[in-house]
Amino acid sequence: QKEVEQNSGPLSVPEGAIASLNCTYSDRVSQSFFWYRQYSGKSPELIMSIYSNGDKEDGRFTAQLNKASQYVSLLIRDSQPSDSATYLCAVKEDDDMRFGAGTRLTVKP
Amino acid sequence: KAGVTQTPRYLIKTRGQQVTLSCSPISGHRSVSWYQQTPGQGLQFLFEYFSETQRNKGNFPGRFSGRQFSNSRSEMNVSTLELGDSALYLCASSRIWGAQNTEAFFGQGTRLTVV
Secondary structure, eight states: OOOEEEOOOOEEEETTSOEEEEEEESOTTOOEEEEEEEOTTSOOEEEEEEOSSEEEEETTEEEEEETTTTEEEEEESSOOGGGOEEEEEEEEETTEEEEOOOEEEEEEO | OOOOEEEOSEEEEOTTOOEEEEEEOOTTOOEEEEEEEETTTEEEEEEEEETTEEEEEOSOOTTEEEEEOTTSOEEEEEOSOOGGGOEEEEEEEESSSSOTTOOEEEOOOEEEEEO
16 A cells, blocks of 8 residues: 655744655655645645655745655745645655645744 | 636535536646545545546545546536535646656635535
8 A cells, every 4th residue: 555644743833934844655666746735725736846856946945855765855944824734745656646644834923 | 827627616415416526627738637635534536537538546436436528628426425425526637647747736626515
């Protein structure tokens, strides 16, 4: 059974801090990795995709991938209250995409 | 560029009825996936369509079915509704199917309540 694991949280950080969200996956051949943000009552919104080992930066967001450790993370720098949401990790192999249960992030002013 | 459009946004149905939900993918996208999201189970994969063919199916009973039309629009149908079918149903559109490095974009979802 292929699994995608996330700490459900809630993760609480003060405004301006770095929020670190983690995700592990069980299938070694997974090749594509995505982070989605979902506000309460809304649909998931794609914020980052990463396909190769290392870091990928987009504004205040940095995705980190380590395929050897089967680990992908999302860093949010200078966290804002508007970043408060549930963050979903998704892992894809060929035509099979699986989601973690999500980590709820709260950024306190 | 228009995003993924799901209709209707909200629906209230009675147990035993059936329901049809619609999804129009992003222009040029040919793959459509459906998910059920509930507070307890998270995002559960229902099925995926590409070129009018079901390519992948999740672990849901046969009451859940879908189809895709030649213009890539997709519908899903749930028959004999049960209270447990109350959920947010999400459609995601991708450019192609079965390839790596293909991003999926979600519609706003249809919130189904079964009473």
